[in-house]
Amino acid sequence: MAFQVENVDWVSGKNRLTQLRERVFILEWRLPREAEFDERDANAFHILISNDKREPIATGRLTRDGEIGRIAVKQEHRDQAVYQKLFNALIGLAKIEQVPTVSVSCDLEGVEHHRQLGFKPSGPVFMEAGIPRQRMACSVNNFPLPDVTKMH
Numbered sequence: 001m002a003f004q005v006e007n008v009d010w011v012s013g014k015n016r017l018t019q020l021r022e023r024v025f026i027l028e029w030r031l032p033r034e035a036e037f038d039e040r041d042a043n044a045f046h047i048l049i050s051n052d053k054r055e056p057i058a059t060g061r062l063t064r065d066g067e068i069g070r071i072a073v074k075q076e077h078r079d080q081a082v083y084q085k086l087f088n089a090l091i092g093l094a095k096i097e098q099v100p101t102v103s104v105s106c107d108l109e110g111v112e113h114h115r116q117l118g119f120k121p122s123g124p125v126f127m128e129a130g131i132p133r134q135r136m137a138c139s140v141n142n143f144p145l146p147d148v149t150k151m152h
Contacts, residue, residue, distance in 0.1 A: 003057075003082070004050045005089050010042045017046055020056045024072035035129045036070070045097065047089040049082065058082050062090050066099045066137075087117075094140045103137040111136065118142045 008017070018037070025031045040063050049058040058073040068090050073082055094102050103122060106114055111121065111134050119136035126133055 002052045003085055004052075004054065005085060006048045006050070007089070007093060008046050008048050010044065010046060013046055013048055016048060016056045017041075017059055020048075020059050020074070021070060021072045024074065028075065031129050041070075045090075045093050047086060047093065049086060049089075051077070058086050060086050060090050062093055062097075062099065062102070064097075064099070066094060066102045068102050068104045091140055091143050099140065101137055101139050102143070103135055105133045105135050108132050108134060 006013075010017070021036055022033070025036045026033055041061065044061040044063045046061045047059060048056055051057050057077040058071075060068060060071040062068055068087075071083075071086065073086070091102065104114060104119060105128065108125065114136045117138065119138040122135045122137040126135070
């Protein structure tokens with residue numbers, strides 16, 4: 001399947017970004033709406049991935065201070081290729097915008113996966129929307145970007 005990767009701002013992409021994030025976080029994961037949308041959306045960089053029918057299937061945001069988050073992927077598209085394209089686009093955007101370090105907040109089960117990507121724990125475990133999480137950070141220059149040209 002061919003994907004279209006777009007860098008969108010909040011103003012022009014708000015409807016598509018909101019619909020996708022609501023579907024994943026609010027309807028599927030049952031997180032409170034007020035925990036999903038915040039004032040940082042307006043100034044953040046957003047990536048939107050669409051399928052070959054131009055339907056949004058994945059999104060993520062990069063804040064100006066380097067936090068990667070709000071990763072929402074439709075359930076039927078949760079595979080390594082989509083996540084890799086999304087992270088590559090976000091890291092590439094961080095490099096373009098000269099954001100030296102990126103951070104993520106992941107569930108504790110995701111800590112080892114993020115370590116393998118070059119992230120290191122940063123600070124103590126904390127609770128977010130009732131879920132224990134760990135903040136992790138990585139220099140964008142140390143982030144291994146795989147060759148995505150071989151992916152669908």
